[in-house]
Amino acid sequence: MIASLYIHVPFCAGACDYCDFYSVPVAPGDPRINRYIDTLLAEGEDRINRFSVERIPSVYIGGGTPSLLGASGMGRLLQGIAALWNEDPQEITVEANPESADEAFLEACGEGGVTRLSLGVQSFHEPSRRAVGRVGAVLHERLQLIAERFPQAFSVDLITGLPFQDTYRLQEDIEKALAYKPGHVSLYDLTVEPGTPLEMNSQLPDRDEADRLWIAGRDTLEQAGYQQYEVSNFALPGKRSRHNIRYWRMENWLGLGPAASGTLIDDETGTGRRFTNRADVDNYVASTYREIGGLVHEEPLDRHTLMEETFLMGFRYIEGPDRGLFKKRFRLGIEACIPATLAAWRNQGLVGPEPALTKGGLLFLDLFLQDTLIEIEKTFYL
Ligand code: SF4
Numbered sequence: 001m002i003a004s005l006y007i008h009v010p011f012c013a014g015a016c017d018y019c020d021f022y023s024v025p026v027a028p029g030d031p032r033i034n035r036y037i038d039t040l041l042a043e044g045e046d047r048i049n050r051f052s053v054e055r056i057p058s059v060y061i062g063g064g065t066p067s068l069l070g071a072s073g074m075g076r077l078l079q080g081i082a083a084l085w086n087e088d089p090q091e092i093t094v095e096a097n098p099e100s101a102d103e104a105f106l107e108a109c110g111e112g113g114v115t116r117l118s119l120g121v122q123s124f125h126e127p128s129r130r131a132v133g134r135v136g137a138v139l140h141e142r143l144q145l146i147a148e149r150f151p152q153a154f155s156v157d158l159i160t161g162l163p164f165q166d167t168y169r170l171q172e173d174i175e176k177a178l179a180y181k182p183g184h185v186s187l188y189d190l191t192v193e194p195g196t197p198l199e200m201n202s203q204l205p206d207r208d209e210a211d212r213l214w215i216a217g218r219d220t221l222e223q224a225g226y227q228q229y230e231v232s233n234f235a236l237p238g239k240r241s242r243h244n245i246r247y248w249r250m251e252n253w254l255g256l257g258p259a260a261s262g263t264l265i266d267d268e269t270g271t272g273r274r275f276t277n278r279a280d281v282d283n284y285v286a287s288t289y290r291e292i293g294g295l296v297h298e299e300p301l302d303r304h305t306l307m308e309e310t311f312l313m314g315f316r317y318i319e320g321p322d323r324g325l326f327k328k329r330f331r332l333g334i335e336a337c338i339p340a341t342l343a344a345w346r347n348q349g350l351v352g353p354e355p356a357l358t359k360g361g362l363l364f365l366d367l368f369l370q371d372t373l374i375e376i377e378k379t380f381y382l
Contacts (some may be wrong), residue, residue, distance in 0.1 A: 002055045002091075003264065004246050005081070008257035009063035013099065016133040017198040018159075018190055019061035022259035022279040023064040033073055035285040041259055042081040043369075047254050048084050051264060054129035056084075058091040062118075067100035071108040078112025091115050091242045098142040099135070106149050115152040116241075117146050118169045118186075123162055123169075124176045131163035131201060132190075133258065140176075153241065160217050161210035162190055163203035170213050174220050183239030185221055188232050189214045215363075229318045231362055248317040249325060250310045258284045265306065270329040272301035289344040303330065304380065305336070310371050315365065320356025337379065341371040 012023040027031065045054070059081065069077060072092070076082065082088075093116040094109050101119065109117065123129050124139060146154050156177045160170060177185065189210060192198050205213060218228060223333055226234035230248065233241065246253060255262035259279035265272040276297045277284070301309070314321025326334050334355055336340060345351040345368060350361030357368060 001051055001053050001252060001264070002057060002174070003051065003053045003252035003254050003262075004058045004243055005056055006243075006253055006255045006260055006262065007044075007059065007061045007066075007077075007081075007279075008255065008260035009061060009066040009069060010036070010258045010279075010284075011063065011068045012065045012105060013068065013097075014133060016110050016191065017196055017214070018132050020050060020193065021057060021064060024281050028068070028070065031282065032285045036257070036281065036353070037069070037073055037080070038076050038340045039287060040077065043256050044081055044084050044254075047256065047262075051254070053254070055087060056089045058093075058246060059089050060093045060095075061241040062093075062095045065097050065100060066094050067096040067105050069105035070100075071102075074105060075108040075112055078108070078114065082113060088113060093118055093241065093243055095120065096146075098139045101142050102145065103145055106145055108150055109342050114150075117150050117154060118157065118184075119143065119146060120157045121173075121177060122157060122159045123165065124163065124173050125162075125169045127164040128162040128169065130314070131203065132159075132198065143177075143180045146180075152181055152183035152236065154182050155186060155241070156180075156182045157188065157219070159188050159190050159306060160214040161192075161205055163198075163201045165205065165213065167213060167216050170217050171220060174217060174224075178224055184233070184235045184241065185226055186233050187217050187221065188212065199275070227318075228359055228362070231365060245317065248313045250306070250313055251320045251325075263301070265301075267329050270303045270306060270331070274299050274301055279312055304376075308373060311338075311376070314367055315357055315368060316362075318356060318359075318362070320354045323354075338372050338375045341368070341375045344371070 008025050011026040014025055066074065092114045094114050095118045096105070097120050119130055120141070121139060122132065122134055129135070158177060159172055192204065198204070220232045222228060225236060228234050229240050230244070233244070250265060252261070253262050253277065253279065254262050258281045261274060261276040263272055263274050278297065310321055310326060321334060323334060342351055342355050345361060350358055350364065350368070352358050357365065361368065
């Protein structure tokens with residue numbers, strides 16, 4: 001089997017107001033960090049053997065805050081996982097926060113075979129950063145280090161719709177980020193969860209203004225040569241995230257670490273299995289991997305569910321779902337599954353020939369997916 005690896009590092013320095021990823025706050029040197037690495041390596045070995053994974057095309061170490069593992073923790077993790085494969089993955093990405101991505105950490109990443117860094121900048125404008133719980137004054141210094149060690153092989157995350165943000169500030173954020181020549185930029189539209197402190201922030205732009213900001217940001221990135229290849233992702237030629245493309249194409253991946261989830265697909269039957277680890281770091285680190293069985297939830301993905309998920313993920317990607325893979329799995333072409341939806345959206349110029357949403361169509365992804373799911377239900381299940 002060929003499967004990518006997602007490794008979830010469930011530690012953060014604090015909690016950001018807008019975030020719903022699983023993590024627990026830790027201080028440097030917390031003993032759970034070392035125990036987590038031991039369990040994770042045991043889990044990786046077990047999963048790779050159990051599912052006979054012969055090749056790992058990509059690895060993504062995300063979180064949480066992977067840079068909180070520090071240079072020695074990250075070095076040990078990278079050395080440990082490298083023992084699990086015979087052939088090096090084409091891409092190994094590590095997410096980092098500016099505050100903890102110091103020179104020693106970046107050196108450990110480079111020596112451990114990391115090919116790509118993803119840095120959570122969010123904004124350079126201090127009041128906007130502070131309003132969502134981001135602190136630290138080392139952004140420029142860290143970006144400079146990363147640009148020197150991983151030239152163009154790094155991504156910068158920016159957020160639009162932040163408190164105190166306007167078009168001028170956003171343009172400034174993008175200009176400052178691009179000055180370091182990242183190969184890739186993720187531009188996220190801030191999602192404000194109901195009931196969070198952020199929802200009460202009177203400096204938040206309203207929904208229409210937030211949409212305008214994101215579109216202005218998109219246009220600036222495109223004018224600078226970064227092609228939008230997914231809802232929130234932009235890249236220079238040859239710099240797309242291979243790992244994330246595998247998610248959008250619904251290709252196999254294993255998830256390791258607390259709260260991580262993985263999906264394995266049987267192309268012959270068009271069905272799959274999803275494995276999700278319990279979001280419980282204390283139990284995870286207290287277990288030897290042999291005991292973790294009870295912490296993994298396994299659910300079957302029947303043909304219907306998998307087809308829906310293939311559309312939900314695939315139409316996020318500018319090239320749409322992989323047509324060859326779709327036909328192999330479901331013995332049907334994409335056009336044959338949702339002919340009415342594609343025709344209606346093509347008439348409005350929002351779907352191209354591939355079939356895939358155009359740049360304008362991606363702005364209405366949710367509506368398109370609603371139509372798609374309704375048509376699948378009517379065609380196959382009513
Ligand atoms: S550092 Fe990242 S993962 Fe951690 S709470 Fe903040 S946004 Fe979430």
